[in-house]
Amino acid sequence: xxxxxxxxxxxxxxxxxSLSDYDWNADFEQIKPFIKKIALEVxxxxxPESTILNVNFPKLKTEEIKGIKICxxxxxxxxxxxxxxxxxxxxxxxxxxxxxxxxxxGEDTDEWALSNGYVSIVPVQFDxxxxxxxxxxxxxxx
Numbered sequence: 001x002x003x004x005x006x007x008x009x010x011x012x013x014x015x016x017x018s019l020s021d022y023d024w025n026a027d028f029e030q031i032k033p034f035i036k037k038i039a040l041e042v043x044x045x046x047x048p049e050s051t052i053l054n055v056n057f058p059k060l061k062t063e064e065i066k067g068i069k070i071c072x073x074x075x076x077x078x079x080x081x082x083x084x085x086x087x088x089x090x091x092x093x094x095x096x097x098x099x100x101x102x103x104x105x106g107e108d109t110d111e112w113a114l115s116n117g118y119v120s121i122v123p124v125q126f127d128x129x130x131x132x133x134x135x136x137x138x139x140x141x142x
Contacts, residue, residue, distance in 0.1 A: 001054055005126050008052040013042055015052065020114055021059040030062045034119055038068075047123075054122040058114045066117040073122050074109035076102040 007014035017035055019026055038055060047053070054073075058065065080098040087093060102111045110120035 001052075001124075004052045004054070005124070008050065008126050013047050013052075015039065015042060015055055017055050017057070019057045019059065030060075031057045031119075033062065034065070034068070038121070050125055050127060051123050052126065054110075054124050056110060056114055056120045056122075058117055058119070060117060064117060065119060068119045068121060069113040071110045071113050071120045071122050072106075072108055073124075074102055074104040074106070074111035076100060076104060076111060 001016035001018075004014035004016035015038065017031075019028055019031060021027070034057065035055075038053070042053065077100075078098045079101055080096060082094040083097055085093055085095050104111065106112065110122050113120035
C-alpha cells in the first residue's frame with residue numbers, strides 16, 4: 001500500500017493488492033482473475049480524485065470466494081510482542097510478533113468481508129487532514 005499511496009500522491013491511479021496468506025510460497029494464481037477485473041474497472045471508469053484502492057483477498061480458492069465488497073477500514077490494531085531469540089552464534093536478537101485485534105464488529109468492514117469469504121476493497125485517501133476538526137480548532141484561543 002505504501003507504493004500505491006506514493007503513486008496516488010503523484011496523481012497516478014493506484015491499487016494495493018494483498019493476499020491473506022503469509023506463506024513464503026503463497027499462491028497468487030487464484031486471484032489473478034479478480035486483479036484483472038478490478039484493474040480494468042479502474043482503467044475504464046477512473047478512480048475518484050485523490051483516491052487509491054486497498055484490495056485484500058481472503059486465503060481461499062477462487063470458487064470459494066463469494067464476491068467483492070466495497071468496505072470501510074475496520075478499527076483494529078496489532079498488539080506487538082517481541083520474542084528474544086539467539087542466533088546460531090549465541091547472540092541475542094528480537095523477533096517482532098504479535099496478535100491482530102479487531103476492535104470493530106461492523107459488518108461493513110474489510111475484516112468482516114475477509115472473514116466471510118469476500119474480497120475487500122477499501123477506498124483510501126492520502127489527505128490525512130481531519131477536516132471535521134478544523135471548525136472546532138478555529139474556535140480555540142490561539
